[in-house]
């Protein structure tokens with residue numbers, strides 16, 4: 001089966017520094033795949049290459065078998081590359097229902113028209129309601145986003161990414177900044193994401209990585225250092241030496 005996402009010999013240099021060193025990574029259909037590595041290993045650069053924020057110096061990116069290396073961020077998003085951001089990017093004054101309404105109606109091509117006839121499109125309303133429930137936002141759906149607990153804001157971010165119905169979802173440190181008490185809910189929600197979306201998780205929180213991922217790829221100094229099942233990576237003494245046992249976290 002065609003991989004959901006594949007990089008072949010992907011390269012990025014910043015002057016003399018090789019931030020992405022010929023990385024070949026395959027994200028299978030329906031994958032729950034985590035990308036980990038020590039600070040400065042090149043995780044953020046890799047995500048920026050995938051989404052088109054940064055141009056690559058070499059190599060290829062295939063999305064569902066299609067070469068998207070030369071495409072810009074918007075084109076890649078249209079072809080199914082979804083992402084969440086490390087830093088909260090939400091509109092603070094809007095409620096979850098409004099933000100999701102906009103995202104869903106945009107994707108369906110209804111655009112601003114939906115807002116002129118709010119509530120009159122049963123199909124759109126059903127989709128928004130489904131997302132609100134799936135992402136445990138029911139209690140706060142009419143509250144301004146800036147007043148939501150941080151964990152709920154992160155859930156809304158993921159809901160918004162999913163509203164565009166991506167084939168691949170890049171989750172960039174979804175647990176960053178989320179208080180311990182709210183992490184359980186985040187993890188449960190991530191575990192229930194639909195299998196038709198293939199997920200690459202970049203995360204510092206190893207509890208979340210081990211609970212969520214089925215495969216793990218380890219980057220060190222921009223290069224692919226190890227890749228395997230969670231059990232294989234946990235048992236790999238090389239990984240333990242450079243990473244798991246060596247520092248407080250990624």
Ligand SMILES: Nc1ncnc2c1ncn2[C@@H]1O[C@H](COP(=O)(O)OP(=O)(O)OP(=O)(O)O)[C@@H](O)[C@H]1O
Pocket residue numbers: 014017019037038039040041042043044045046250
């Ligand atoms: N725009 C840039 N210009 C120059 N060097 C950069 C740039 N962006 C990243 N780097 C360098 O590339 C390397 C990889 O950085 P990157 O942020 O991708 O790592 P990371 O694994 O995401 O780290 P962290 O876990 O700390 O976020 C680092 O040495 C970093 O200093």
